[in-house]
Amino acid sequence: MSNTNITQKSKYLSLILRHQPQSIGLVLDPNGWADVEELLNKSKLKFSFQQLVEVVEKNDKQRFILSDDQTKIRANHGHSIKIDLDLKPQIPPPILYHGTVEKYLDSIRIEGLKKMNRNHVHLSKDIETAQKVGSRRGNPVILKIDAEAMNTDKMLFYCSENGVWLTDNVPTKYISF
Missing domain, CATH: 3.20.170.30 (ADP-ribosylation fold)
Known part of the structure; x- marks a missing residue:
């Protein structure tokens, strides 16, 4: 897939997973996870599972993560919708x-x-x-x-x-x- 296609799909995923899942009828769980199969089926921008994996792996800002079994996907941060990323407090660098x-x-x-x-x-x-x-x-x-x-x-x-x-x-x- 070309860099242009990766960027286009990444921007679309950002919109859906960070801001407007309801625009395609997608429901995120309380921690922001979406079912991969449901996402691919409801997506207005058609792409395959392999292309989805490629977008996740090659996104320059690593905005997305797949679950270990690759059945769920979520944005790492940047949400304008209420979700709980289930992150634990950490001591930051100085x-x-x-x-x-x-x-x-x-x-x-x-x-x-x-x-x-x-x-x-x-x-x-x-x-x-x-x-x-x-x-x-x-x-x-x-x-x-x-x-x-x-x-x-x-x-x-x-x-x-x-x-x-x-x-x-x-x-x-x-x-x-």
């Missing part, structure tokens, strides 16, 4: 990063980082990943997050299957601009 663009900085300086319509704020363990994330909307601005201080202050962190650090919010006092 410093994490967040990629954004300049037009959001005034709001971030006042309110900090908020999850907005998602279930968590997404943070990266390295600058390169944060730059990739920030560059999706323009010239990236990288914010440095004092995760160690947040953890000391009893703020919870989780790490998704693909290494994205998640938290409920990041108050401004923990952000270096």
Whole structure:
């Protein structure tokens, strides 16, 4: 399958598994898992099981995971629908990063980082990943997050299957601009 087809199918899966499963009549379980066979049958963008596996394996951000028996699939994070990823709190690295663009900085300086319509704020363990994330909307601005201080202050962190650090919010006092 070409990179263009992988990208197209990945974007479609993101829409369905992270935001609008109901648009194709798909029901996710409380942990965000969808039945693979049901997904393939109801999908408006037709693809085979092998193509689905290829999208999961080759997605540049590793957004999806198949269950061990490959009968279920879910998005690793980024949901705007309520699900429980069943992640356990973890101690984060001392410093994490967040990629954004300049037009959001005034709001971030006042309110900090908020999850907005998602279930968590997404943070990266390295600058390169944060730059990739920030560059999706323009010239990236990288914010440095004092995760160690947040953890000391009893703020919870989780790490998704693909290494994205998640938290409920990041108050401004923990952000270096």
